[in-house]
Amino acid sequence: MRRISKFLLAGVAAVAVLAACTNKPGEKEKIIVRFVPSSAALADPAYLVKIKSVELMLEEKIPNTDFELDTATNYEALTEAMISGQVDVGFLTSQQYAYVTTEEPGKVDVILSSVRNAYAAQIDDAGQPITDLAQIMANVNAPGYNASYHDTVKVSSYHSMLLVKTSAYEAGFDTVAELEGKKVATGSTSSGSGYVYPAVLLNQNGLKFTSNAPGAKEVQSVTISGGHQSQIMALLNDEVDAAFAFLDARLSSAFDAYNAVAGQNVFADTKVIALTTGIYNDTISVVNSMAPAMKEAIQKAFMEIIQTEVGLQALSVYNHTGYNIAVDSDYDGEREVYVFKRDNL
Numbered sequence: 001m002r003r004i005s006k007f008l009l010a011g012v013a014a015v016a017v018l019a020a021c022t023n024k025p026g027e028k029e030k031i032i033v034r035f036v037p038s039s040a041a042l043a044d045p046a047y048l049v050k051i052k053s054v055e056l057m058l059e060e061k062i063p064n065t066d067f068e069l070d071t072a073t074n075y076e077a078l079t080e081a082m083i084s085g086q087v088d089v090g091f092l093t094s095q096q097y098a099y100v101t102t103e104e105p106g107k108v109d110v111i112l113s114s115v116r117n118a119y120a121a122q123i124d125d126a127g128q129p130i131t132d133l134a135q136i137m138a139n140v141n142a143p144g145y146n147a148s149y150h151d152t153v154k155v156s157s158y159h160s161m162l163l164v165k166t167s168a169y170e171a172g173f174d175t176v177a178e179l180e181g182k183k184v185a186t187g188s189t190s191s192g193s194g195y196v197y198p199a200v201l202l203n204q205n206g207l208k209f210t211s212n213a214p215g216a217k218e219v220q221s222v223t224i225s226g227g228h229q230s231q232i233m234a235l236l237n238d239e240v241d242a243a244f245a246f247l248d249a250r251l252s253s254a255f256d257a258y259n260a261v262a263g264q265n266v267f268a269d270t271k272v273i274a275l276t277t278g279i280y281n282d283t284i285s286v287v288n289s290m291a292p293a294m295k296e297a298i299q300k301a302f303m304e305i306i307q308t309e310v311g312l313q314a315l316s317v318y319n320h321t322g323y324n325i326a327v328d329s330d331y332d333g334e335r336e337v338y339v340f341k342r343d344n345l
Contacts (some may be wrong), residue, residue: 035071035318055068061304072090085287088287089284091283110284111286156281162198179242185243
Protein backbone atom coordinates (compact mmCIF):
# COMPACT_ATOMS: atom_id res chain seq x y z
CA MET A 1 0.00 0.00 0.00
CA ARG A 2 1.57 3.34 -1.02
CA ARG A 3 1.85 6.11 1.50
CA ILE A 4 -0.54 8.96 0.86
CA SER A 5 0.91 11.89 -1.07
CA LYS A 6 1.84 15.10 0.72
CA PHE A 7 -0.83 17.18 -1.00
CA LEU A 8 -3.59 14.77 0.11
CA LEU A 9 -2.28 14.75 3.65
CA ALA A 10 -2.36 18.53 3.55
CA GLY A 11 -6.02 18.28 2.60
CA VAL A 12 -6.65 16.17 5.67
CA ALA A 13 -4.82 18.70 7.81
CA ALA A 14 -7.20 21.38 6.58
CA VAL A 15 -10.14 19.58 8.17
CA ALA A 16 -8.38 17.98 11.14
CA VAL A 17 -7.02 20.28 13.82
CA LEU A 18 -3.81 19.07 15.40
CA ALA A 19 -4.65 17.43 18.70
CA ALA A 20 -3.42 19.45 21.64
CA CYS A 21 -0.42 17.80 23.23
CA THR A 22 -0.28 20.23 26.10
CA ASN A 23 -3.22 21.94 27.70
CA LYS A 24 -3.04 25.01 29.88
CA PRO A 25 -4.45 24.60 33.38
CA GLY A 26 -8.23 24.73 33.26
CA GLU A 27 -8.39 24.15 29.50
CA LYS A 28 -10.42 21.28 28.12
CA GLU A 29 -8.58 18.55 26.27
CA LYS A 30 -9.52 18.37 22.60
CA ILE A 31 -10.01 14.98 20.95
CA ILE A 32 -10.26 14.76 17.17
CA VAL A 33 -12.39 11.84 15.90
CA ARG A 34 -12.65 10.92 12.23
CA PHE A 35 -14.42 8.20 10.25
CA VAL A 36 -15.07 7.37 6.62
CA PRO A 37 -18.84 7.17 6.07
CA SER A 38 -20.51 4.72 3.74
CA SER A 39 -22.14 5.98 0.56
CA ALA A 40 -25.50 5.29 2.19
CA ALA A 41 -24.56 7.53 5.11
CA LEU A 42 -23.54 10.35 2.78
CA ALA A 43 -26.92 10.06 1.08
CA ASP A 44 -28.65 10.59 4.44
CA PRO A 45 -29.30 14.34 4.83
CA ALA A 46 -29.37 13.91 8.61
CA TYR A 47 -26.02 12.16 8.99
CA LEU A 48 -24.20 15.29 10.20
CA VAL A 49 -26.85 15.77 12.88
CA LYS A 50 -26.32 12.15 13.93
CA ILE A 51 -22.57 12.69 14.15
CA LYS A 52 -23.14 15.78 16.30
CA SER A 53 -25.30 13.76 18.70
CA VAL A 54 -22.41 11.33 19.28
CA GLU A 55 -20.09 14.26 19.86
CA LEU A 56 -22.41 15.66 22.53
CA MET A 57 -22.84 12.29 24.23
CA LEU A 58 -19.06 11.80 24.38
CA GLU A 59 -18.67 15.19 26.03
CA GLU A 60 -21.34 14.33 28.57
CA LYS A 61 -19.63 11.07 29.47
CA ILE A 62 -16.08 12.45 29.54
CA PRO A 63 -16.12 15.84 31.30
CA ASN A 64 -13.57 18.58 30.55
CA THR A 65 -13.08 17.23 27.03
CA ASP A 66 -14.06 18.74 23.70
CA PHE A 67 -14.72 16.18 20.98
CA GLU A 68 -14.67 17.05 17.30
CA LEU A 69 -16.27 14.42 15.06
CA ASP A 70 -16.10 14.69 11.30
CA THR A 71 -15.42 12.64 8.18
CA ALA A 72 -12.10 11.88 6.49
CA THR A 73 -11.60 11.76 2.74
CA ASN A 74 -10.83 8.04 2.68
CA TYR A 75 -9.20 5.34 4.81
CA GLU A 76 -5.70 6.09 3.55
CA ALA A 77 -6.08 9.75 4.52
CA LEU A 78 -7.47 8.80 7.92
CA THR A 79 -4.62 6.38 8.59
CA GLU A 80 -1.96 8.89 7.65
CA ALA A 81 -3.63 11.57 9.79
CA MET A 82 -3.46 9.25 12.81
CA ILE A 83 0.18 8.39 12.11
CA SER A 84 1.07 12.09 11.99
CA GLY A 85 -0.93 12.88 15.15
CA GLN A 86 -3.60 15.00 13.44
CA VAL A 87 -6.40 12.64 14.48
CA ASP A 88 -6.74 11.04 17.91
CA VAL A 89 -9.53 8.51 17.30
CA GLY A 90 -10.22 6.78 13.99
CA PHE A 91 -12.80 4.29 12.79
CA LEU A 92 -10.39 2.03 10.87
CA THR A 93 -11.19 -1.14 8.96
CA SER A 94 -9.41 -4.27 10.13
CA GLN A 95 -7.08 -4.13 7.13
CA GLN A 96 -6.26 -0.46 7.66
CA TYR A 97 -5.41 -1.31 11.25
CA ALA A 98 -3.26 -4.20 10.03
CA TYR A 99 -1.52 -1.87 7.59
CA VAL A 100 -0.68 0.84 10.10
CA THR A 101 0.47 -1.56 12.84
CA THR A 102 2.67 -3.40 10.33
CA GLU A 103 4.16 -0.44 8.50
CA GLU A 104 4.11 2.07 11.38
CA PRO A 105 4.26 -0.03 14.56
CA GLY A 106 3.67 1.73 17.86
CA LYS A 107 1.60 4.57 16.41
CA VAL A 108 -1.99 3.30 16.75
CA ASP A 109 -3.81 1.04 19.25
CA VAL A 110 -7.15 -0.71 18.78
CA ILE A 111 -9.65 -0.26 21.64
CA LEU A 112 -12.90 -1.65 20.22
CA SER A 113 -14.15 -4.02 17.52
CA SER A 114 -17.60 -3.68 16.03
CA VAL A 115 -19.83 -6.74 16.42
CA ARG A 116 -22.41 -8.74 14.50
CA ASN A 117 -24.96 -11.34 15.55
CA ALA A 118 -23.35 -14.70 16.30
CA TYR A 119 -24.54 -17.97 14.82
CA ALA A 120 -25.59 -20.47 17.45
CA ALA A 121 -22.94 -22.85 16.07
CA GLN A 122 -20.23 -20.36 17.08
CA ILE A 123 -21.21 -20.19 20.76
CA ASP A 124 -20.76 -22.80 23.48
CA ASP A 125 -23.21 -23.73 26.24
CA ALA A 126 -21.65 -21.14 28.56
CA GLY A 127 -22.37 -18.38 26.07
CA GLN A 128 -18.71 -17.99 25.01
CA PRO A 129 -17.43 -17.85 21.41
CA ILE A 130 -15.92 -21.13 20.25
CA THR A 131 -12.30 -20.69 19.17
CA ASP A 132 -11.72 -24.29 18.01
CA LEU A 133 -12.36 -24.24 14.25
CA ALA A 134 -12.85 -28.02 14.18
CA GLN A 135 -15.68 -27.68 16.68
CA ILE A 136 -17.37 -24.93 14.67
CA MET A 137 -17.13 -27.10 11.55
CA ALA A 138 -18.61 -30.05 13.42
CA ASN A 139 -21.49 -27.83 14.52
CA VAL A 140 -22.24 -26.46 11.07
CA ASN A 141 -21.98 -29.91 9.49
CA ALA A 142 -24.33 -31.50 12.03
CA PRO A 143 -27.74 -32.80 10.87
CA GLY A 144 -30.42 -30.14 11.13
CA TYR A 145 -28.02 -27.18 11.10
CA ASN A 146 -29.79 -24.16 9.59
CA ALA A 147 -27.51 -21.20 10.41
CA SER A 148 -29.77 -19.91 13.17
CA TYR A 149 -28.49 -16.97 15.16
CA HIS A 150 -27.72 -17.05 18.86
CA ASP A 151 -30.37 -15.30 20.93
CA THR A 152 -28.08 -12.80 22.60
CA VAL A 153 -24.37 -13.15 21.83
CA LYS A 154 -22.57 -10.98 19.29
CA VAL A 155 -19.08 -11.61 17.94
CA SER A 156 -16.26 -9.46 16.59
CA SER A 157 -15.22 -11.70 13.72
CA TYR A 158 -16.43 -14.15 11.10
CA HIS A 159 -14.86 -16.78 8.84
CA SER A 160 -14.60 -17.70 5.21
CA MET A 161 -15.64 -21.32 4.68
CA LEU A 162 -14.64 -23.88 2.08
CA LEU A 163 -17.64 -25.87 0.88
CA VAL A 164 -17.90 -29.11 -1.07
CA LYS A 165 -20.95 -31.15 -2.00
CA THR A 166 -22.00 -33.67 0.60
CA SER A 167 -21.61 -36.52 -1.87
CA ALA A 168 -17.96 -35.55 -2.44
CA TYR A 169 -17.43 -35.14 1.31
CA GLU A 170 -18.74 -38.62 1.98
CA ALA A 171 -16.42 -39.94 -0.72
CA GLY A 172 -13.40 -38.51 1.14
CA PHE A 173 -13.07 -34.93 -0.14
CA ASP A 174 -12.66 -33.43 3.32
CA THR A 175 -9.34 -31.55 3.50
CA VAL A 176 -7.79 -28.49 1.90
CA ALA A 177 -4.98 -30.65 0.51
CA GLU A 178 -7.46 -32.38 -1.78
CA LEU A 179 -8.14 -29.10 -3.59
CA GLU A 180 -4.92 -29.57 -5.54
CA GLY A 181 -5.70 -29.73 -9.25
CA LYS A 182 -9.38 -28.88 -8.74
CA LYS A 183 -11.62 -25.90 -9.55
CA VAL A 184 -13.02 -23.71 -6.81
CA ALA A 185 -15.52 -20.86 -7.01
CA THR A 186 -14.25 -17.57 -5.56
CA GLY A 187 -15.15 -13.90 -5.50
CA SER A 188 -13.04 -11.21 -7.14
CA THR A 189 -9.40 -10.93 -6.11
CA SER A 190 -10.29 -7.92 -3.92
CA SER A 191 -12.88 -9.86 -1.90
CA GLY A 192 -11.60 -10.56 1.62
CA SER A 193 -13.69 -13.61 2.49
CA GLY A 194 -14.22 -14.60 -1.14
CA TYR A 195 -10.59 -14.63 -2.26
CA VAL A 196 -7.89 -13.08 -0.07
CA TYR A 197 -8.41 -15.09 3.12
CA PRO A 198 -8.89 -18.26 1.04
CA ALA A 199 -5.58 -17.49 -0.73
CA VAL A 200 -3.88 -17.31 2.67
CA LEU A 201 -5.51 -20.60 3.69
CA LEU A 202 -4.17 -22.26 0.54
CA ASN A 203 -0.72 -20.82 1.19
CA GLN A 204 -0.79 -22.28 4.71
CA ASN A 205 -1.42 -25.66 3.09
CA GLY A 206 1.27 -25.38 0.42
CA LEU A 207 -1.15 -24.48 -2.37
CA LYS A 208 -1.89 -21.41 -4.45
CA PHE A 209 -4.55 -20.09 -6.78
CA THR A 210 -4.16 -19.97 -10.55
CA SER A 211 -6.61 -18.69 -13.13
CA ASN A 212 -5.31 -21.23 -15.64
CA ALA A 213 -5.46 -25.00 -15.76
CA PRO A 214 -3.93 -26.05 -12.44
CA GLY A 215 -0.53 -27.65 -12.17
CA ALA A 216 1.19 -29.18 -9.17
CA LYS A 217 0.22 -27.52 -5.89
CA GLU A 218 -2.25 -25.27 -7.70
CA VAL A 219 -6.00 -24.72 -7.44
CA GLN A 220 -7.92 -23.17 -10.30
CA SER A 221 -9.83 -20.10 -9.14
CA VAL A 222 -13.09 -19.55 -11.00
CA THR A 223 -14.33 -16.03 -10.35
CA ILE A 224 -18.10 -16.05 -9.98
CA SER A 225 -19.98 -12.76 -10.20
CA GLY A 226 -23.12 -12.11 -8.21
CA GLY A 227 -21.80 -12.60 -4.70
CA HIS A 228 -21.21 -15.48 -2.31
CA GLN A 229 -24.56 -17.15 -2.96
CA SER A 230 -23.69 -17.37 -6.66
CA GLN A 231 -20.39 -19.02 -5.73
CA ILE A 232 -22.30 -21.66 -3.76
CA MET A 233 -24.78 -22.17 -6.62
CA ALA A 234 -21.85 -22.83 -8.96
CA LEU A 235 -20.89 -25.69 -6.62
CA LEU A 236 -24.45 -27.04 -6.45
CA ASN A 237 -24.66 -26.93 -10.25
CA ASP A 238 -21.40 -28.91 -10.57
CA GLU A 239 -19.59 -26.05 -12.31
CA VAL A 240 -16.78 -26.31 -9.75
CA ASP A 241 -15.47 -28.84 -7.26
CA ALA A 242 -15.63 -26.54 -4.25
CA ALA A 243 -16.57 -22.99 -3.29
CA PHE A 244 -15.39 -20.32 -0.89
CA ALA A 245 -17.98 -18.09 0.82
CA PHE A 246 -18.48 -16.36 4.14
CA LEU A 247 -19.95 -18.34 7.01
CA ASP A 248 -22.83 -18.62 6.54
CA ALA A 249 -23.84 -17.39 3.11
CA ARG A 250 -26.21 -20.36 2.82
CA LEU A 251 -28.69 -18.50 5.04
CA SER A 252 -30.23 -16.51 2.20
CA SER A 253 -33.45 -16.20 0.23
CA ALA A 254 -31.26 -16.75 -2.84
CA PHE A 255 -31.62 -20.47 -2.15
CA ASP A 256 -35.41 -20.49 -1.80
CA ALA A 257 -35.92 -21.88 -5.28
CA TYR A 258 -33.23 -24.52 -4.79
CA ASN A 259 -34.63 -25.58 -1.41
CA ALA A 260 -38.15 -25.74 -2.85
CA VAL A 261 -37.22 -28.71 -5.04
CA ALA A 262 -38.05 -32.01 -3.38
CA GLY A 263 -35.00 -33.65 -1.83
CA GLN A 264 -32.82 -30.54 -2.04
CA ASN A 265 -31.53 -28.40 0.82
CA VAL A 266 -28.46 -26.20 0.60
CA PHE A 267 -27.36 -27.06 4.14
CA ALA A 268 -27.82 -30.81 3.76
CA ASP A 269 -26.28 -30.84 0.28
CA THR A 270 -23.02 -29.11 1.23
CA LYS A 271 -20.35 -29.60 3.87
CA VAL A 272 -17.73 -27.26 5.32
CA ILE A 273 -14.24 -28.76 5.11
CA ALA A 274 -12.19 -25.73 6.24
CA LEU A 275 -12.49 -22.33 7.86
CA THR A 276 -10.08 -19.43 7.54
CA THR A 277 -8.76 -17.57 10.54
CA GLY A 278 -11.18 -15.05 11.98
CA ILE A 279 -11.90 -12.04 9.81
CA TYR A 280 -12.22 -9.26 12.34
CA ASN A 281 -14.72 -6.45 12.05
CA ASP A 282 -14.01 -2.73 11.88
CA THR A 283 -12.21 -1.03 14.73
CA ILE A 284 -12.25 2.09 16.79
CA SER A 285 -8.57 2.88 17.21
CA VAL A 286 -6.64 5.61 18.99
CA VAL A 287 -3.18 7.09 18.80
CA ASN A 288 -0.66 5.28 20.95
CA SER A 289 0.36 8.52 22.68
CA MET A 290 -3.08 8.95 24.24
CA ALA A 291 -3.14 8.63 28.03
CA PRO A 292 -4.34 5.19 29.19
CA ALA A 293 -7.12 6.76 31.28
CA MET A 294 -8.47 8.60 28.23
CA LYS A 295 -8.30 5.43 26.11
CA GLU A 296 -10.34 3.58 28.70
CA ALA A 297 -12.83 6.45 29.03
CA ILE A 298 -13.41 6.61 25.25
CA GLN A 299 -13.72 2.83 25.08
CA LYS A 300 -16.34 2.82 27.84
CA ALA A 301 -18.20 5.80 26.38
CA PHE A 302 -18.65 4.29 22.91
CA MET A 303 -19.82 0.99 24.38
CA GLU A 304 -22.46 2.84 26.41
CA ILE A 305 -23.50 5.22 23.65
CA ILE A 306 -24.23 2.49 21.12
CA GLN A 307 -26.54 0.79 23.62
CA THR A 308 -28.86 3.82 23.54
CA GLU A 309 -31.46 4.30 20.82
CA VAL A 310 -30.04 7.66 19.80
CA GLY A 311 -26.48 6.37 19.82
CA LEU A 312 -27.34 3.27 17.81
CA GLN A 313 -29.08 5.35 15.16
CA ALA A 314 -26.19 7.78 15.04
CA LEU A 315 -23.48 5.13 14.72
CA SER A 316 -25.51 3.31 12.09
CA VAL A 317 -23.98 5.81 9.65
CA TYR A 318 -20.91 3.63 10.05
CA ASN A 319 -22.85 0.34 10.08
CA HIS A 320 -21.89 -0.34 13.71
CA THR A 321 -24.47 -1.95 16.00
CA GLY A 322 -22.31 -2.77 19.02
CA TYR A 323 -18.75 -3.07 20.31
CA ASN A 324 -16.53 -5.55 22.08
CA ILE A 325 -13.31 -4.60 23.85
CA ALA A 326 -10.41 -5.37 21.51
CA VAL A 327 -6.70 -5.99 21.95
CA ASP A 328 -3.96 -5.81 19.36
CA SER A 329 -3.44 -9.60 19.22
CA ASP A 330 -7.01 -9.98 17.91
CA TYR A 331 -5.70 -8.62 14.64
CA ASP A 332 -2.70 -10.93 14.23
CA GLY A 333 -4.56 -12.76 11.47
CA GLU A 334 -5.35 -9.47 9.74
CA ARG A 335 -1.64 -8.59 9.71
CA GLU A 336 -0.78 -11.99 8.25
CA VAL A 337 -3.30 -11.36 5.48
CA TYR A 338 -2.03 -7.83 4.89
CA VAL A 339 1.57 -9.04 4.53
CA PHE A 340 0.45 -11.84 2.22
CA LYS A 341 -1.43 -9.37 0.01
CA ARG A 342 1.45 -6.91 0.03
CA ASP A 343 4.00 -9.51 -0.97
CA ASN A 344 2.00 -11.81 -3.24
CA LEU A 345 -1.08 -10.19 -4.75
